[in-house]
Amino acid sequence: MSIPSAPPRLRGVLSPVVTPFKADLSPDAERFVRHCQWLLANGCAGLAVFGTNSEANSLSVEERMVLLEQLVQAGVPAAKLVPGTGCCALTDTVRLSAHATALGCAGVLMLPPFYYKGVTDEGVYRSFAETIERVADARLAVYLYHIPPVSQVGVPFAVIERLLDRYPAAVAGIKDSSGDWSNTAALNERFGARGFDVFAGSETFLLRNMSAGGAGCITAGANVNPGPIDRLFRNWQAPDAEKQQAAIDAVRAALQKFPMIPALKATIAHYAGDPEWRTVRPPLVELTPTQESELFGALQALGFEMPRIGV
Amino acid sequence: MSIPSAPPRLRGVLSPVVTPFKADLSPDAERFVRHCQWLLANGCAGLAVFGTNSEANSLSVEERMVLLEQLVQAGVPAAKLVPGTGCCALTDTVRLSAHATALGCAGVLMLPPFYYKGVTDEGVYRSFAETIERVADARLAVYLYHIPPVSQVGVPFAVIERLLDRYPAAVAGIKDSSGDWSNTAALNERFGARGFDVFAGSETFLLRNMSAGGAGCITAGANVNPGPIDRLFRNWQAPDAEKQQAAIDAVRAALQKFPMIPALKATIAHYAGDPEWRTVRPPLVELTPTQESELFGALQALGFEMPRIGV
Numbered sequence: 001m002s003i004p005s006a007p008p009r010l011r012g013v014l015s016p017v018v019t020p021f022k023a024d025l026s027p028d029a030e031r032f033v034r035h036c037q038w039l040l041a042n043g044c045a046g047l048a049v050f051g052t053n054s055e056a057n058s059l060s061v062e063e064r065m066v067l068l069e070q071l072v073q074a075g076v077p078a079a080k081l082v083p084g085t086g087c088c089a090l091t092d093t094v095r096l097s098a099h100a101t102a103l104g105c106a107g108v109l110m111l112p113p114f115y116y117k118g119v120t121d122e123g124v125y126r127s128f129a130e131t132i133e134r135v136a137d138a139r140l141a142v143y144l145y146h147i148p149p150v151s152q153v154g155v156p157f158a159v160i161e162r163l164l165d166r167y168p169a170a171v172a173g174i175k176d177s178s179g180d181w182s183n184t185a186a187l188n189e190r191f192g193a194r195g196f197d198v199f200a201g202s203e204t205f206l207l208r209n210m211s212a213g214g215a216g217c218i219t220a221g222a223n224v225n226p227g228p229i230d231r232l233f234r235n236w237q238a239p240d241a242e243k244q245q246a247a248i249d250a251v252r253a254a255l256q257k258f259p260m261i262p263a264l265k266a267t268i269a270h271y272a273g274d275p276e277w278r279t280v281r282p283p284l285v286e287l288t289p290t291q292e293s294e295l296f297g298a299l300q301a302l303g304f305e306m307p308r309i310g311v
Numbered sequence: 312m313s314i315p316s317a318p319p320r321l322r323g324v325l326s327p328v329v330t331p332f333k334a335d336l337s338p339d340a341e342r343f344v345r346h347c348q349w350l351l352a353n354g355c356a357g358l359a360v361f362g363t364n365s366e367a368n369s370l371s372v373e374e375r376m377v378l379l380e381q382l383v384q385a386g387v388p389a390a391k392l393v394p395g396t397g398c399c400a401l402t403d404t405v406r407l408s409a410h411a412t413a414l415g416c417a418g419v420l421m422l423p424p425f426y427y428k429g430v431t432d433e434g435v436y437r438s439f440a441e442t443i444e445r446v447a448d449a450r451l452a453v454y455l456y457h458i459p460p461v462s463q464v465g466v467p468f469a470v471i472e473r474l475l476d477r478y479p480a481a482v483a484g485i486k487d488s489s490g491d492w493s494n495t496a497a498l499n500e501r502f503g504a505r506g507f508d509v510f511a512g513s514e515t516f517l518l519r520n521m522s523a524g525g526a527g528c529i530t531a532g533a534n535v536n537p538g539p540i541d542r543l544f545r546n547w548q549a550p551d552a553e554k555q556q557a558a559i560d561a562v563r564a565a566l567q568k569f570p571m572i573p574a575l576k577a578t579i580a581h582y583a584g585d586p587e588w589r590t591v592r593p594p595l596v597e598l599t600p601t602q603e604s605e606l607f608g609a610l611q612a613l614g615f616e617m618p619r620i621g622v
Contacts, residue, residue: 255577
């Protein structure tokens with residue numbers, strides 16, 4: 001009898017997949033599967049479903065579990081999936097993490113509990129440690145999710161150090177969405193040699209992150225622009241890498257002029273000719289027609305395209 | 312056949328009841344029921360179970376529903392209960408609100424979705440409106456929960472105005488935990504005449520809130536000091552009201568020198584001689600023995616007591 005071990009580590013470009021909703025705001029599994037398959041066919045090494053840009057925290061625990069199962073049943077390989085599982089409640093985080101791990105997912109992307117602010121390092125450490133202890137599965141691979149601009153509660157270096165000391169096999173890496181390159185650089189420098197995979201939280205830092213020894217990026221932009229981002233990942237040492245980075249950055253900048261999630265969904269709706277993709281759950285709000293026109297105009301001016309979308 | 316209507320509105324002092332946990336961090340229904348009964352016997356007009364100080368967002372939806380049912384089954388009147396039901400996910404908020412309303416609760420205390428920051432008034436409005444529409448129960452009484460220091464996402468005046476215009480029967484009031492008296496005063500002034508009950512989020516504002524036409528307070532301090540706070544509520548026009556307020560404030564100040572939830576739990580543990588009460592769920596951390604000594608010394612110096620606790 002062999003002891004189950006973690007699936008191989010993913011490297012490259014991962015998309016925090018936007019979650020489509022039907023008109024009644026229920027998750028739309030069919031469109032979700034289709035978009036996931038398109039992303040894997042167009043450059044994504046993996047799918048960080050249920051991230052911030054997936055409106056994951058606007059979904060119930062059950063909604064997430066059902067969608068994940070539907071994805072796997074539809075043939076999306078679990079070994080390509082790194083679902084977000086970090087909730088405010090320890091019991092929810094444990095439940096989602098155990099479920100994803102049992103399904104064979106490559107890892108889980110774990111927010112710290114984010115309701116209480118000003119919590120101590122000890123409290124953040126205990127949250128992750130208790131989760132790892134309770135999941136109690138040798139296949140568990142945790143990617144810490146550091147996104148203080150949204151969650152407000154971050155993952156301090158002292159916590160990472162303690163977790164790596166205590167759970168070296170379970171703690172696989174981090175998505176750094178601090179937006180602060182110096183933080184991503186320091187993560188690579190301090191923890192990279194310990195087999196801790198640092199993913200930049202935006203494609204804007206991809207070239208720098210690869211130069212620093214990072215593992216790739218997990219980025220919203222990959223929802224609509226996976227090909228060019230993946231090309232840079234594969235060719236970051238090429239002579240035109242800076243130029244590739246600039247082209248990717250221009251698309252990101254066009255999207256970022258608007259609230260990111262509605263902008264991504266509007267872009268997919270537009271290029272797929274599928275208006276239902278626009279739907280977001282409250283508290284988010286769709287782009288206005290004026291915003292959409294501005295966005296699509298800016299993307300067109302950049303020569304942006306989404307190949308074979310919806311196929 | 313009569314159409315069910317909302318239970319009578321509560322006025323006075325409501326406690327956001329701290330949630331006891333067993334050593335394995337599971338909710339301790341027995342201690343919970345006992346503390347709720349003690350609070351109602353010692354001055355609380357109602358119980359805002361599953362508030363911020365209840366570690367509610369550290370509980371799963373199922374854990375909250377089970378605890379609420381256990382409370383009602385144990386004989387705590389549903390008409391005294393205003394459970395917190397606001398989650399990040401619309402579907403969770405709807406589920407908890409419908410459940411509490413069907414149980415006959417006096418109302419629900421509803422946070423706006425708090426994961427995404429910088430959301431628009433339109434998005435916050437849609438969150439509440441969609442919840443009210445989906446609960447679709449004439450008995451629903453929503454108390455909006457404004458606590459920007461923790462949730463970061465607040466409940467703007469423009470949103471309250473729209474909600475009162477559209478759902479005058481369902482929108483019952485607010486708990487204002489902004490910590491900003493001028494906000495509480497403005498809420499009373501602007502919405503008080505529309506049957507909108509303004510509860511201060513701290514006993515520190517109780518006298519001022521009653522003078523401004525408010526309905527009372529929903530306050531952490533009521534977990535340990537309900538009697539004196541209730542006396543001030545009943546006697547806010549008495550000559551010694553300022554003196555009563557000062558005495559209440561002194562107890563609050565002693566507690567507030569420490570993280571509030573562990574401090575409340577340590578105080579109950581101490582006065583009830585029941586050390587298990589200290590337990591908190593991550594990301595919170597218990598007080599250290601040194602912190603406890605300081606806290607208990609300060610409370611003793613104030614002549615603080617908890618009558619017949621645990622009985």
